[in-house]
Amino acid sequence: MRYPRWLRLHLAALRALLVLTAVLGVAYPLAVYAVGRLPGLHDQAGGSFVELDGRTVGSALIGQSFTGPDGKPLKRYFQSRPSSGGHDPMASGASNLGPEDVVDRPGRQSLLTQVCVRSKAIGELNGVSGARPFCTPGGAGAVLAVFGPRAADGTVPRPTRVVSVNESHTPFMASYKGVRVEPARPGEDYAKGLVVPVRGDAPADPAVPPDAVTASGSGLDPDISPAYAAIQAGRVAQARGVPPAQVERLIKEQGRALGFMGEPTVNVLKLNIALDRAYPAR
Amino acid sequence: MSTTLAGILFIGSLLMALAVVYRPLGDYMYRVYTRPSHSRVERAVYRTVGADPDGEQTWGAYARSVLAFALVGILFLYGFQRLQNHLPLSLGRTPVKPDQAWNTAVSFVTNTNWQSYSGETTMGHLVQMSGLAVQNFVSAAMGMCVAVALIRGFVRKKTGHLGNFWVDLTRTCVRILLPIAFAAAIVLIAGGLVQNFGGGHVADTLTGAHQQIPGGPVASQEAIKELGTNGGGFYNANSAHPFENATAWTNWLEILLILVIPFSLCRTFGRMVGQNRQGYAILAVMGGIALVSVTLLNVFQLTHHGTVPAAAGGSMEGVEMRFGVANSATFAGATTLTSTGAVDSFHDSYTSLGGMMTLLNMMLGEVAPGGTGSGLYGMLILAVVTVFVAGLMVGRTPEYLGKKIGSREIKFAAMYFLSTPVLVLGGTAVALAVPDGRAGMLNRGAHGFSEVLYAFTSASNNNGSAFAGLTVNTVFYDTALGLCMALGRFLPIVFVLALAGSLARQGRVPESAGTLPTHRPQFAGMLAGVTVVLVALTFLPALALGPLAEGIRS
Known part of the structure; x- marks a missing residue:
């Protein structure tokens, strides 16, 4: 019996896939596995396990x-x-939080606050300064939401209200451009304000190194x-x-x-x- | 040694290695595609397939074979994942759910390797090595076949024949990809990559806790994942995972594997058209764009502009200590300039401008140097567009490599170029218009927009890397991105093959005083210009809403 042409083509494709699967998907990984059993490669191929006692x-x-x-x-x-x-x-995996993830949300700390919290804790644990740029002394992201009329370039030259969005207690700075800084109140949405991270005067090269306060790629x-x-x-x-x-x-x-x-x-x-x-x- | 100097040496040593293998590998691939004789293994394959290895195909038959092979591949891989619980080495994994299985099948067949699943908890070993890794080989080979068919279109005259897909496919897999992947896999094991079939090992840690450490045939898959510019990780963390990329030098080797075929194919192209200088012209454009892009990416990452990078004191979020910021940036450049999409660090956490470079690299259409084969045919299409633009300027019928670029040819080239932007921008617009699309964003505001734009750019260009914060294992994203991957791969392939068919039918135009030489710096510069300008015109508005809005802030 003769199949129509389109079906014959797809059957040929299926046979090609199967024969290539046997070579590339079975023989190849098994051959690599076999070579990996050799001394000198064996430990790595197994997982580089280390023993104690x-x-x-x-x-x-x-x-x-x-x-x-x-x-x-x-x-x-x-x-x-x-x-x-x-x-x-x-x-395995990373946090995937972006470089401007600076405002805490209910149930999730911003990446900036995570960095600040870690830095403070590591500083205390090891007896060095945990201070970092853009971090409050209390270990939160030093970020203000600034409300008021916007200028043409998007800034707020004369704020009417300023909130320290990542702190629910006494804010890290008392006033901003002459306006008293309020602590954040839980449940309130500050999305309308201009987000202004505050650099502070911590050294650009802090005592706690960068790798200690950032999550790795693989976890x-x-x-x-x-x-x-x-x-x-x-x-x-x-x-x-x-x-x-x-x-x-x-x-x-x-x-x-x-x-x-x-x-x-x-x-x-x-x-x-x-x-x-x-x-x-x- | 300073980090900057070490980073420069790292890039320099990669360039040297690529320069050393350019001629031998390019010449070898030239022989693979032009020798008439078949090996015994290959004859056995052709007999099984039922193909006549000496029978040539028209562009239509070639395209039908490509599409049939892809369709069968998608169905096979879909079934494989759905039935994995009945197969050996499944590690007790449940069947992959339908929309995710569709997405993954399309993703691997189209050389995208977008992953909405996490490898260590979703896939058994058999699906990984006999399903996904096989597509890593054949999807890469498919791109190279199409590129070679296009070159034949330029070389041949007054014929309808472009070669035989089954022969090109088999030879690419058996003679080019398999030997290199095998050697690379062994070297990678020496570096620390695992290759076993265990289900995992429970360690009793020093603190008295238990840690389950997975195994798997990783080295064999890692080698072809990079060599074939595929990028689908065995584990969720991809090439950041120590079992996929154990040391700083395996990182170097993996970047080399990503770049080696796309660059060396320029040599194959030059040999096939009988003028090596044409290959060097294309190489110069690819290499120039790539070098500028990788340098910028390194600069943006090392200067760590932005609030969190400045607070941390370095762009180390999502970056592994053994690679460091500079080498991770180089990997990110290589993976997005090609259609690889493997990541050794997480682009979502990159500085705004560093993240934008990875996006821009993909938006270039992945032609510098692009995926295996797909980079070369993409660049040749741009060369066709360039001679057309040049022809318009001086009022002459454009020619490239002795072939007239008439209205039929330029229509195919234009349709090729337009298909990806339509998918990227249309897809992003739809995703932002529907609640299911917006719900996936992890970050807010401009960065959230970048996540969606990145996903559609990555899928439509068959890259596969991600701003991985986006939640994509949903029916909406699995389906929509699956469609983008399929159309983003096969529409351009059909247009390329149609163009090749139309070129092959022509005779050769003898060179005259009015012919624009296409091997001089003037043409190379123009080609680079056309590449960048076309992309800028298409994507700048979208970039302005995402990474530019985020990165350029007072």
């Missing part, structure tokens, strides 16, 4: 949380970067910057009752690949394992 404590490539049951950072461990998925490898970043490791060393040493110099000696900075690729990093899990080996918990 005979138990698998994680993968050297996958970041994890070093927090207690209450979710607070454990002082005896170096802390990883923030993760939007709580370091759960089954929920599983295994690394921190050497600067973030450095500000944590004293606190870890104190928690373990050892001199800071000994903890600092364990920090293995991984330089740029070939000297110019990527950025210098410190692997947090490996560092914490080295700590536990050298100074086991009493």
Whole structure:
């Protein structure tokens, strides 16, 4: 029996797809798998797992949380970067919040406030200043909603009302252009006001480094910057009752690949394992 | 070494690597597409398909084969996802829901690899490696086939024949993509990518918690995902995930894989038309635009203008520490200049102007250097438009590579160029007009608009990257973006093949004193100008409402 031409064409296409699936979708990945079993590749292909005292404590490539049951950072461990998925490898991903996400909404902190909250907490934990540009001393985004007639360029030269949108208590500044700054009231919508982030006088290069206050792309970043490791060393040493110099000696900075690729990093899990080996918990 | 210098060396070393492989790979691909002999494996494939490998096809037959192969691919992949719970290695995953399965099937067949699903929780290993990854190969190959058919249209005279799709497809997969992908996959494993079939491993962490770490045949898929400018991640975090991109040097290698075929195809083009300088002219335009774009993207990201980047002290939100800001920006440039859409950092959190560059790259129509094959045919269409514009200026019938560009040819070129803007701008307008479309935005105001514009730009240009804050796993977005991907891929392909058919039927016009030379800097400059001006005229109003409104603020 002879099929019509259009059907023959599609059957040919189906046969082509099936034969290519056998080659590209079965033989190819199996061949790569077989080569990956060879010594030298075997560990990586399996997942780069690392062990301590005979138990698998994680993968050297996958970041994890070093927090207690209450979710607070454990002082005896170096802390990883923030993760939007709580370091759960089954929920990898980023926050996807934009660079001008500065106004908190009910149930969701703005990215700016998240950065400020983290900076303040990390500063307190490690005994350094948590101050940042565009952050209030209380650890919220320093953002005003300015109401009043708009000028031609969109600004508000003579405001009638000014609200500090991310603070429900005493605002970070008393007055703006001669108008008293009010705290935000829950449930009120300030969308009509002009959003004005206030820079403040914090240094542009704060003590808490950028990677410590931003969530990574994967949510599983295994690394921190050497600067973030450095500000944590004293606190870890104190928690373990050892001199800071000994903890600092364990920090293995991984330089740029070939000297110019990527950025210098410190692997947090490996560092914490080295700590536990050298100074086991009493 | 400073971050800036390291970032410059990173780009410079990529350029050197591309320059080194340009001739050998381009020449190799030239031989693949022009040698008459078939290997034994290939003969076996042709016998199974029932195709006569020496039988040539007209443009219509070629296009019908392309469309039939794509349609079968979509149906097969749809069924595969819907039935995955009955198949081995499914890891207990449930069937993918219908609208999402449609979206994903279209997405992978069209080389878009837009993902409204999250890989680690939605897809079993078999669907990933035997369904999605196979389309990573064949959809990339399909683009290269169409590009080669277009070149044949320029080369051949007084014939209706453009080659044989089944032969081009098989050779591209078996002789070009498979060997490179295999070698790359092994190197990537050495860097730390996983390749196993386990369902995951539960680690007892130092703090006494449990962490479930997934596995999978990732390295084999990652290699072809970049090489074929596909971009569909095995995991939700895509190439930011340490198991997909473990070190700074795997990041470098993945960028190289993304760029290597699109650039080297210029050499293949030059060889096929018998004038290498024509290939260099196209390469110069692609390379020039790409270099400007990547440089700007690096500058915008490193100067971290904007409230949150300034507060953080760097554009590190959504960026991995081992790559850093500069190398992530370079990856973002490569992935959006081609039709890849893999991401090693999250564009939604980029600075306003950095995010705009990724959008603009896609709006260029992905021709610098563009996807595998699709970049070259896109640029050749723009070359046709350019000789037409030049012809209008001096009042001569335009020619390109010895072929007259008459009204029939320019109509196909114009329809090719118009199809994507219609889908992007029309789709964005519809999404903003209906509540289901507006509901998906994560960010507010101008940035929310950018998310929607990005989604339709990405889908219609078959890129697949996202301002990932947008919630796209909804019936509205799955359906609408699926339609944009299908039309954005196959309408242009049909117009390209129709143009190729019309060119092949012509004889050759002998070069005369009045012929515009198309290998000189003058023409290359004009081609770059036409590319940028056409895009600016089409998309500036939309950009002004989104990233420009957000980025240019007092």
